[in-house]
Amino acid sequence: MREYQKDKKEAIINASLKLFTERGFDNTPTSMISQEAGVATGTLFRYYPTKEDLINSTYVIAKDRLARAMTVGLSKEKTLEDKVRLIWGNTIRWGLQNPQELLFLEQFLSSPYITRITEEEAMKKFAFMSDLIEEGVTAGKLRDIHRGLIFEILFSANRAVIRKISTHGLERQTDELIDGSFELVWSGLSRS
Amino acid sequence: MREYQKDKKEAIINASLKLFTERGFDNTPTSMISQEAGVATGTLFRYYPTKEDLINSTYVIAKDRLARAMTVGLSKEKTLEDKVRLIWGNTIRWGLQNPQELLFLEQFLSSPYITRITEEEAMKKFAFMSDLIEEGVTAGKLRDIHRGLIFEILFSANRAVIRKISTHGLERQTDELIDGSFELVWSGLSRS
Amino acid sequence: MREYQKDKKEAIINASLKLFTERGFDNTPTSMISQEAGVATGTLFRYYPTKEDLINSTYVIAKDRLARAMTVGLSKEKTLEDKVRLIWGNTIRWGLQNPQELLFLEQFLSSPYITRITEEEAMKKFAFMSDLIEEGVTAGKLRDIHRGLIFEILFSANRAVIRKISTHGLERQTDELIDGSFELVWSGLSRS
Amino acid sequence: MREYQKDKKEAIINASLKLFTERGFDNTPTSMISQEAGVATGTLFRYYPTKEDLINSTYVIAKDRLARAMTVGLSKEKTLEDKVRLIWGNTIRWGLQNPQELLFLEQFLSSPYITRITEEEAMKKFAFMSDLIEEGVTAGKLRDIHRGLIFEILFSANRAVIRKISTHGLERQTDELIDGSFELVWSGLSRS
DNA sequence: AATGAATGAGCATTCATTCAT
DNA sequence: GATGAATGAATGCTCATTCAT
Numbered sequence: 001m002r003e004y005q006k007d008k009k010e011a012i013i014n015a016s017l018k019l020f021t022e023r024g025f026d027n028t029p030t031s032m033i034s035q036e037a038g039v040a041t042g043t044l045f046r047y048y049p050t051k052e053d054l055i056n057s058t059y060v061i062a063k064d065r066l067a068r069a070m071t072v073g074l075s076k077e078k079t080l081e082d083k084v085r086l087i088w089g090n091t092i093r094w095g096l097q098n099p100q101e102l103l104f105l106e107q108f109l110s111s112p113y114i115t116r117i118t119e120e121e122a123m124k125k126f127a128f129m130s131d132l133i134e135e136g137v138t139a140g141k142l143r144d145i146h147r148g149l150i151f152e153i154l155f156s157a158n159r160a161v162i163r164k165i166s167t168h169g170l171e172r173q174t175d176e177l178i179d180g181s182f183e184l185v186w187s188g189l190s191r192s
Numbered sequence: 193m194r195e196y197q198k199d200k201k202e203a204i205i206n207a208s209l210k211l212f213t214e215r216g217f218d219n220t221p222t223s224m225i226s227q228e229a230g231v232a233t234g235t236l237f238r239y240y241p242t243k244e245d246l247i248n249s250t251y252v253i254a255k256d257r258l259a260r261a262m263t264v265g266l267s268k269e270k271t272l273e274d275k276v277r278l279i280w281g282n283t284i285r286w287g288l289q290n291p292q293e294l295l296f297l298e299q300f301l302s303s304p305y306i307t308r309i310t311e312e313e314a315m316k317k318f319a320f321m322s323d324l325i326e327e328g329v330t331a332g333k334l335r336d337i338h339r340g341l342i343f344e345i346l347f348s349a350n351r352a353v354i355r356k357i358s359t360h361g362l363e364r365q366t367d368e369l370i371d372g373s374f375e376l377v378w379s380g381l382s383r384s
Numbered sequence: 385m386r387e388y389q390k391d392k393k394e395a396i397i398n399a400s401l402k403l404f405t406e407r408g409f410d411n412t413p414t415s416m417i418s419q420e421a422g423v424a425t426g427t428l429f430r431y432y433p434t435k436e437d438l439i440n441s442t443y444v445i446a447k448d449r450l451a452r453a454m455t456v457g458l459s460k461e462k463t464l465e466d467k468v469r470l471i472w473g474n475t476i477r478w479g480l481q482n483p484q485e486l487l488f489l490e491q492f493l494s495s496p497y498i499t500r501i502t503e504e505e506a507m508k509k510f511a512f513m514s515d516l517i518e519e520g521v522t523a524g525k526l527r528d529i530h531r532g533l534i535f536e537i538l539f540s541a542n543r544a545v546i547r548k549i550s551t552h553g554l555e556r557q558t559d560e561l562i563d564g565s566f567e568l569v570w571s572g573l574s575r576s
Numbered sequence: 577m578r579e580y581q582k583d584k585k586e587a588i589i590n591a592s593l594k595l596f597t598e599r600g601f602d603n604t605p606t607s608m609i610s611q612e613a614g615v616a617t618g619t620l621f622r623y624y625p626t627k628e629d630l631i632n633s634t635y636v637i638a639k640d641r642l643a644r645a646m647t648v649g650l651s652k653e654k655t656l657e658d659k660v661r662l663i664w665g666n667t668i669r670w671g672l673q674n675p676q677e678l679l680f681l682e683q684f685l686s687s688p689y690i691t692r693i694t695e696e697e698a699m700k701k702f703a704f705m706s707d708l709i710e711e712g713v714t715a716g717k718l719r720d721i722h723r724g725l726i727f728e729i730l731f732s733a734n735r736a737v738i739r740k741i742s743t744h745g746l747e748r749q750t751d752e753l754i755d756g757s758f759e760l761v762w763s764g765l766s767r768s
Numbered sequence: 769a770a771t772g773a774a775t776g777a778g779c780a781t782t783c784a785t786t787c788a789t
Numbered sequence: 790g791a792t793g794a795a796t797g798a799a800t801g802c803t804c805a806t807t808c809a810t
Contacts, residue, residue: 584790584791610793615791615792616791616792616793617792617793617794618791618792618793619790619791619792619793622790622791
């Protein structure tokens with residue numbers, strides 16, 4: 001309906017992503033999704049037998065897109081700091097360009113759905129982050145505190161930057177803010 | 193029902209707080225709230241004409257409780273660093289003791305409801321934080337970057353610590369983690 | 385809607401009885417029942433939380449009405465034969481006057497619902513029949529075969545008479561057919 | 577799917593018979609039937625344009641099987657009583673061995689579908705019974721009451737016996753119960 | 769003010785049927 | 790003929806909200 005979709009399954013996921021982020025899971029009827037996707041109500045249930053299945057599938061897709069965006073150009077970087085800096089910037093830029101997908105992912109942090117989805121599984125896609133952190137701690141470059149905590153702080157601070165930029169319309173200063181916030185976070189995380 | 197309530201209005205808010213945090217907004221019927229509060233269904237709507245009104249009122253209450261908890265003992269501290277450190281620890285301890293209320297507040301960060309509630313109003317209660325940050329920047333103790341960004345990073349890192357502790361059952365090491373994470377954050381924020 | 389109903393619960397049962405017998409359980413939407421009863425869709429579910437609950441309640445009511453109709457005037461009769469003859473006639477006349485209720489009851493014999501309803505419980509209302517049969521066998525008036533079988537044969541033959549009369553429009557000869565069929569069945573059941 | 581089927585049409589009927597009896601008409605989706613039959617959903621509708629058509633066809637087949645089973649060995653019997661006795665026993669044994677098919681047939685007695693199927697047509701297959709009854713009445717061996725009534729009583733008593741045996745697990749006493757119930761019914765029907 | 773029965777729009781899901789391949 | 794993806798009307802049930810008592 002919106003645009004030609006290769007197949008209906010993809011159209012449904014795209015519509016879900018859009019509507020779930022705009023309206024929240026529970027405020028988005030499946031009928032609205034199928035309409036937005038340009039398919040019949042029954043078609044949605046052929047591919048996703050349950051609304052919950054649809055939510056979970058959408059989550060996995062979104063998480064995957066984020067993980068891909070974060071690592072663009074990663075292999076070119078040499079030092080640990082440069083790698084983290086690249087990821088830092090990639091993530092912020094992706095978040096600014098895909099605010100809905102990011103918002104959608106955040107819904108899971110505080111929703112009952114989070115328990116139903118294997119945290120483990122979702123985290124596999126971010127193994128590259130865990131690896132980097134482990135490498136940094138081992139090499140004595142990062143503070144020797146709970147690895148998961150470093151991970152969480154990085155992520156949450158990153159989201160904070162995105163939120164601040166988009167909420168206050170600071171897109172013009174994006175590059176400065178990326179750099180400034182990275183220095184701040186990096187100097188906090190790295191061994192003094 | 194649960195305990196003797198001064199008046200029905202309070203009973204309703206308490207029931208809301210409990211149920212919303214346990215089950216989420218959309219999964220909590222107003223009928224369940226009125227039952228938990230020990231009042232008739234109609235009574236709830238006398239005080240809160242709309243479910244949305246109830247959600248917003250509950251939000252304000254919870255936010256207020258958080259703000260109070262954060263500032264306990266604040267007047268005793270002298271230096272900026274000590275004040276922020278106190279707030280940092282207060283927040284984490286409160287979050288660990290009131291996980292549901294915290295979760296409830298976080299629901300708003302990514303829910304469509306956030307747009308409906310005056311961000312301004314909610315933020316007034318945290319004026320003490322803004323003041324501290326302003327003071328720190330002015331005095332040259334904190335990095336001179338966007339004030340709101342400092343605020344957001346502080347908050348999000350704080351939540352990250354809480355989440356990590358409760359998710360991984362690290363309550364025993366709470367004090368160390370509070371201290372360690374504060375050093376990390378503070379060294380990031382402060383002027384080198 | 386149809387007529388003034390003392391209370392909604394009764395109106396719903398009456399509508400159910402009518403529609404279930406006319407259309408079958410599965411071909412009768414709850415919305416149609418509530419409409420026929422002149423209540424809102426939600427009201428039906430206040431009284432009967434599930435369609436199945438409604439079906440079962442309707443069944444119990446109908447069974448009860450039948451049991452009452454069967455025993456009208458029973459205390460006046462003296463001999464076993466007269467008692468059974470009275471019940472025989474009562475049942476046929478009630479069946480002819482309430483064809484839908486009878487049909488409704490028969491639906492249970494061949495429906496999956498029968499397993500869900502305590503056969504025992506339903507049978508309690510017909511204890512007077514079991515007692516009569518037991519009395520007859522003990523007194524040597526009835527053949528000494530499986531009591532339940534006598535019960536079943538009586539019932540099914542009775543229904544056969546009703547069905548035949550109403551299917552073939554033999555209402556004019558009702559009295560003769562009642563008598564004739566009773567003689568037939570009685571001479572079969574009684575000890576020669 | 578189950579076993580090799582000569583043609584799809586037969587496979588569909590067999591699947592219908594099985595599933596309709598196990599689950600009832602309305603609780604059996606056509607998709608389930610086509611799956612059980614090992615054909616595509618569309619194929620079913622090539623042979624039976626409507627679910628109702630399929631139900632009716634299945635009914636006719638089942639009725640035919642019953643009629644055949646009832647008359648096995650009938651030509652060997654000489655007297656009227658022996659013929660009826662044979663049919664009596666044949667029917668009970670078939671019913672015990674094919675409880676689901678019998679249940680399926682009974683569904684029609686009290687279902688709205690009965691009006692849609694030509695009673696006449698279904699009855700043609702039981703002409704042998706009508707003939708026997710007519711013969712008996714004419715010869716003065718059976719009571720001179722409404723022929724159809726005799727037919728109905730015979731059938732319903734017969735089903736009552738089957739039901740009683742299978743409900744109470746009396747299979748061991750099948751032969752006695754067949755004989756006992758036949759004596760009972762026959763002495764009722766025959767001219768004293 | 770308080771009550772809770774009543775309301776009816778709204779929702780997730782099912783399924784008989786169609787039709788392009 | 791055969792297939793099975795697609796359709797969309799229909800259904801059981803929920804729940805925010807109203808209002809007579």
